[in-house]
Amino acid sequence: MSAMPDTAAAPAQSTPLLSVRDLHTWFELRQWGFLRVGSVRAVDGVSFDLARGESVAFVGESGCGKSSLARTLLGLYRPTSGDVVFDGHHLSELAGKDMQWYRASVGYVQQDPYGALPPFMDVRRILAEPLRIHGVTDRQEQERRIRQVLDEVRLGPAEAVLEKFPHMLSGGQQQRVVIARALVLEPSMIIADEPVSMLDASVRVEILNLLRRIQTERELTLAFITHDLSTVRHYADRIFVMYAGRVVEQAPVSELLDHPQHPYTQALLAAIADVDAANAQHQREVPLGEPPSLLHPPPGCRFHPRCPQAMAGTCDVDDPPVFEPRPGHQSACWLHR
Amino acid sequence: MVEKTLLSVENLQLHYQTRRGIARAVDGVSFDIRANEALVVLGESGCGKSSLAKALLRVLPRNVHRFSGRIMLGETDIMNLGQEAFRRDVQWTRIAMVMQAAMNALNPVVRVGEQVAEPLRVHLGWSRQRSLERVAKTFELVGVSTDFLQRYPFELSGGMRQRVVLAMALVTEPELVILDEPTSALDVLTQASIMNVLKRIKQEQGTSFMLITHDVATSSEIADRVALMYAGQVVEVADAGDFFHQPAHPYSQMLMASVPRLRQEDEPAHIPGQPPDLIDVPEGCRFADRCPSRFQRCDREPEPFRVSARRHVRCWLHAPDATGGGDS
Numbered sequence: 001m002s003a004m005p006d007t008a009a010a011p012a013q014s015t016p017l018l019s020v021r022d023l024h025t026w027f028e029l030r031q032w033g034f035l036r037v038g039s040v041r042a043v044d045g046v047s048f049d050l051a052r053g054e055s056v057a058f059v060g061e062s063g064c065g066k067s068s069l070a071r072t073l074l075g076l077y078r079p080t081s082g083d084v085v086f087d088g089h090h091l092s093e094l095a096g097k098d099m100q101w102y103r104a105s106v107g108y109v110q111q112d113p114y115g116a117l118p119p120f121m122d123v124r125r126i127l128a129e130p131l132r133i134h135g136v137t138d139r140q141e142q143e144r145r146i147r148q149v150l151d152e153v154r155l156g157p158a159e160a161v162l163e164k165f166p167h168m169l170s171g172g173q174q175q176r177v178v179i180a181r182a183l184v185l186e187p188s189m190i191i192a193d194e195p196v197s198m199l200d201a202s203v204r205v206e207i208l209n210l211l212r213r214i215q216t217e218r219e220l221t222l223a224f225i226t227h228d229l230s231t232v233r234h235y236a237d238r239i240f241v242m243y244a245g246r247v248v249e250q251a252p253v254s255e256l257l258d259h260p261q262h263p264y265t266q267a268l269l270a271a272i273a274d275v276d277a278a279n280a281q282h283q284r285e286v287p288l289g290e291p292p293s294l295l296h297p298p299p300g301c302r303f304h305p306r307c308p309q310a311m312a313g314t315c316d317v318d319d320p321p322v323f324e325p326r327p328g329h330q331s332a333c334w335l336h337r
Numbered sequence: 338m339v340e341k342t343l344l345s346v347e348n349l350q351l352h353y354q355t356r357r358g359i360a361r362a363v364d365g366v367s368f369d370i371r372a373n374e375a376l377v378v379l380g381e382s383g384c385g386k387s388s389l390a391k392a393l394l395r396v397l398p399r400n401v402h403r404f405s406g407r408i409m410l411g412e413t414d415i416m417n418l419g420q421e422a423f424r425r426d427v428q429w430t431r432i433a434m435v436m437q438a439a440m441n442a443l444n445p446v447v448r449v450g451e452q453v454a455e456p457l458r459v460h461l462g463w464s465r466q467r468s469l470e471r472v473a474k475t476f477e478l479v480g481v482s483t484d485f486l487q488r489y490p491f492e493l494s495g496g497m498r499q500r501v502v503l504a505m506a507l508v509t510e511p512e513l514v515i516l517d518e519p520t521s522a523l524d525v526l527t528q529a530s531i532m533n534v535l536k537r538i539k540q541e542q543g544t545s546f547m548l549i550t551h552d553v554a555t556s557s558e559i560a561d562r563v564a565l566m567y568a569g570q571v572v573e574v575a576d577a578g579d580f581f582h583q584p585a586h587p588y589s590q591m592l593m594a595s596v597p598r599l600r601q602e603d604e605p606a607h608i609p610g611q612p613p614d615l616i617d618v619p620e621g622c623r624f625a626d627r628c629p630s631r632f633q634r635c636d637r638e639p640e641p642f643r644v645s646a647r648r649h650v651r652c653w654l655h656a657p658d659a660t661g662g663g664d665s
């Protein structure tokens with residue numbers, strides 16, 4: 001059965017909407033196009049459950065596997081091993097019509113808004129396309145749903161934007177169109193990969209507030225990927241911290257921010273400044289080095305070469321399992337043994 | 338101790354000629370940077386931050402419509418220096434810059450050690466040997482192992498490449514280093530370690546910095562002073578503590594309320610509306626149509642009023658004769 005104990009914070013009232021077990025997504029790395037060099041272990045043993053209507057954030061540094069996890073959950077990458085169960089259906093067994101249903105049920109806001117929208121389509125066509133593909137062919141019905149979703153992402157009045165092409169819109173407006181497109185099929189879950197990292201700081205808060213509001217109103221499950229921990233407190237219920245292809249810590253948001261358990265999470269939080277003129281007066285503590293290669297990850301705990309608390313003979317040899325040092329709070333670190 | 342002014346900018350203007358009209362990217366900007374001081378320039382995308390930096394270093398595009406004002410570097414009026422003298426005596430030797438996205442602009446086929454040596458060889462005419470020795474020293478300063486001298490940019494992580502471009506700006510030991518968004522594409526840990534490097538250099542070498550960013554939290558890692566730009570103008574310039582903790586201009590106040598904070602419960606509030614088009618700026622206060630405190634007087638353009646020895650605010654609420662709003 002599951003390697004992950006049930007959390008106290010999420011009582012077993014209902015089955016989770018999404019259930020992920022020991023998921024691995026490895027990429028074959030070849031030289032000159034054919035010589036096998038090895039595998040990039042982008043997602044390397046990830047397990048979690050998401051409840052209906054829950055908003056979770058995945059945080060971690062560049063290259064730790066966040067987008068690979070997202071794309072595997074969306075069915076865009078085939079997992080090397082492991083299981084994804086959505087609303088009782090095994091992703092690996094979905095085909096044809098069922099796969100279409102899955103694609104309509106899980107909306108995707110991809111990482112780069114500027115590359116996300118086809119430049120030759122106007123907003124009306126961008127939003128009509130998914131409807132058409134999923135069998136909503138009636139023009140009036142299409143128009144009704146497009147206007148409704150534009151209103152929801154606050155891009156109204158519709159007349160002012162329907163005929164515009166992406167390059168005529170600001171970055172924030174483009175991102176609203178991307179979000180509208182993810183919503184137009186009325187999904188039960190949204191996966192948003194760094195939905196604001198390419199936007200100006202002043203627009204970020206606006207888009208995050210928008211996503212949060214829609215998530216609450218529609219009771220959506222929202223998995224939101226970010227490398228910016230300073231925004232998560234207001235936009236997620238639970239946080240997953242990823243490092244080198246794994247989830248190393250997870251807990252409800254204030255529990256994790258106020259009582260971080262894993263040394264990597266502690267280092268991340270210590271590196272983030274809240275605005276204060278006193279920050280300029282002292283050096284910030286930052287662990288040495290950089291995240292490991294996913295081609296040859298270090299043995300034992302993947303954080304051990306950088307961890308200030310690493311224990312020789314343990315951390316560099318044995319992979320730490322998931323412990324629950326506090327109720328509802330999980331951390332994969334030998335310190336909790 | 339007498340604090341010496343290193344750079345003094347007065348009424349700087351940089352306008353571009355475009356097909357649609359004249360874009361007033363820098364439009365009457367004044368500020369000072371003292372020796373060993375870090376000035377942070379904040380502002381939304383497109384407000385003219387990079388244009389300001391380029392104006393100071395005279396890295397100008399072809400379509401300049403107007404470039405005027407007064408720039409004093411120490412005792413030298415650098416605005417009136419000829420092109421040759423400016424290149425020889427100012428660019429890179431006294432003021433250096435890390436351009437926005439410079440880490441992606443490194444030459445892919447030249448070893449990074451050679452690239453960092455270039456300002457020494459081109460601007461100071463040093464020999465290859467002597468230059469490479471200085472580069473090795475600078476690499477140590479920014480935390481890059483000298484093993485990397487021989488590497489190509491693609492062999493380096495983003496964080497290492499950012500340190501390399503930083504080394505390129507520091508290698509001539511300039512008095513002022515301008516950094517345009519040096520950490521915005523980087524992870525938090527990398528960002529924090531780059532900010533650590535900057536703090537250490539400021540302390541050990543006495544360098545002055547002008548750091549451009551739209552990330553308020555990161556800016557507080559080094560700021561002694563803050564200048565906030567809006568639509569081509571500086572709307573407030575103040576000591577960092579005053580700016581962060583008691584912002585005076587309505588835009589500064591809204592900006593500070595929009596900053597997400599890891600350790601606070603208050604939800605960040607976004608600033609509604611959009612900045613004006615720089616080609617068609619409004620006649621009165623440029624912030625007026627987003628400003629909750631707007632009153633009659635705002636139909637005319639405010640000047641930067643001096644509210645204390647160290648603070649200027651471009652807002653009628655801070656005019657010497659203002660009664661706290663509501664007057665006419």
Ligand SMILES: Nc1ncnc2c1ncn2[C@@H]1O[C@H](COP(=O)(O)OP(=O)(O)OP(=O)(O)O)[C@@H](O)[C@H]1O
Binds near residue numbers: 068
């Ligand atoms: N299609 C692919 N083929 C081969 N390797 C890949 C592929 N996609 C990702 N990788 C590799 O997998 C690792 C994880 O990448 P991924 O994009 O998932 O990270 P990320 O956490 O989303 O990073 P970022 O914050 O930069 O977006 C990286 O080493 C990346 O180079």
Ligand SMILES: Nc1ncnc2c1ncn2[C@@H]1O[C@H](COP(=O)(O)OP(=O)(O)OP(=O)(O)O)[C@@H](O)[C@H]1O
Binds near residue numbers: 353383384386389400
């Ligand atoms: N060479 C140019 N010709 C015409 N307009 C230009 C030119 N360079 C910049 N601009 C315009 O001048 C304004 C200011 O640009 P600038 O790059 O200085 O802004 P910025 O504050 O650095 O923005 P960002 O935060 O996005 O880097 C913008 O409206 C921009 O489109």
Ligand code: SF4
Binds near residue numbers: 263303308
């Ligand atoms: S398992 Fe060991 S090396 Fe890994 S985070 Fe915990 S203490 Fe550090």
Ligand code: SF4
Binds near residue numbers: 626634651
């Ligand atoms: S001058 Fe008037 S409109 Fe402009 S910021 Fe001040 S109060 Fe607001």
Ligand SMILES: [Mg+2]
Binds near residue numbers: 068
């Ligand atoms: Mg990614």
Ligand SMILES: [Mg+2]
Binds near residue numbers: 386387437
């Ligand atoms: Mg810029």
